[in-house]
Amino acid sequence: MTLITLLVLATFVVLKVLLVVVPMRESFVIERLGKFRTVFQPGLHFMIPFIDNVAYRHEIREQVYDIPAQHCITKDNIQVEIDGLVYLKVMDPQLASYGIGDYRNAAINLAQTTMRSEVGKLSLGEIFAERETLNETIVREIDKASQSWGIKVYRYEVANISPSDHVVSTLEKQMVAERDRRADITLATAEKEAKINMSEGERQEAINHSVGERQRRINIAEGRAQEISLLAEAQATGIAMVAEAINMPGGNKAIKMRLVEQFVGELGTILEGADISVLPSEMARVKGIFEGVDQVTKQFKS
Structure with missing residues (x-):
């Protein structure tokens, strides 16, 4: 056993x-x-x-390594702290063993160096706006250098971008100033549009008034023209009727009688409203004779 x-x-x-x-x-x-x-x-x-x-x-699975945060200087001389993640995979175990001592540390250090170099080519605003482009550039540079290491870099991700406290304070002030500027522009634009609308309204109102006044005058003129036309037609009709009446038997006497009546009526009206004596022509001659005799008498007495 x-x-x-x-x-x-x-x-x-x-x-x-x-x-x-x-x-x-x-x-x-x-x-x-x-x-x-x-x-x-x-x-x-x-x-x-x-x-x-x-x-x-x-x-041999895809691995992810954390890139420690490091200080970088941007193109506009702003200090930022950036960290990231790199994803790679061992493609050739022989090269990964003998091509380099430690491909992990090599990839991390190369990622940091490449990131510092690429960040120095961009301004702070471009780093935030072109993060994908920055990631692609870092992956391309690491992959190019790591071909002899037997590894393949699939992607790189910038995790955090942290400017210094002073830069953050400056950016906040800049954003506040930018918001104030946009607010002032918005208010000025609104005021401008309001004035334009008011002037346009006043202009349209003036046009409406002028059109209305023009139409009113046209209507008045047309009314007066019609009135004159009607009066002329009435006078013409009246004259025609008078002429026709004169030509009739006894028409001439009737006209003279009508003229006498109008003369008497007008004379009475004048006598009632006048401050001086108004006499017919015959009476005026008689009165003149008496005044002349009176003057002669006064001369003889003197």
Whole structure:
């Protein structure tokens, strides 16, 4: 029984040394006598004990590394603190093992250096507005440099952009001033539009008044013209009737009688309203004779 147990244990130890199980998410770099031999992909593999050994283990899934925050100077000389995230994947375990000492630290340091360089080319406003462009540029530069490392950089994300407290205070004052300026412009524009509307209304009112006055005068003129026309027609009709009456038997005497009546009537009206004596011409001659005789008498007496 003890012998069987020893045989089982010996077999287990031998299999443990001979067989290597590579997990699905990893790959093993195998060295034989200190020299690279092969790369074991996920699955079951055999090794020669004491000759072959697992030199490196690499995570073959996409990995994300935090880029520590660092101070950068923008093109407009503003100090900002920027951190980010880099996403990469081991594509060639052999190069990742022998192409560089530690591809993780290398990728992080290269990301920081590239970020400082690219931030220096942009102003603070452009960094916020063109964050996607900045990310793409950093990914392109890191991927270009890391081709000999056996890794692939998929993307880079700028996580936080934090200007200094002084810059934040200055930006807040600038935003307040900008809002005040826009408010003043809005008020001035509204006042301008109000004045334009008022002047337009006054202009339209004046036009309406002038049109109304013109139409009123036209109507008055047309009314007067019609009145004159009607009076002229009435006078013409009256004259025609008078002429017709004169031509009739006894018409001439009737006209003379009518003229005498009008003369008497007008004379009475004048006598009633006049301050001096008004006499017919015959009576005026008689009165003149008496006044002349009276003057002669006065001369003889003197």
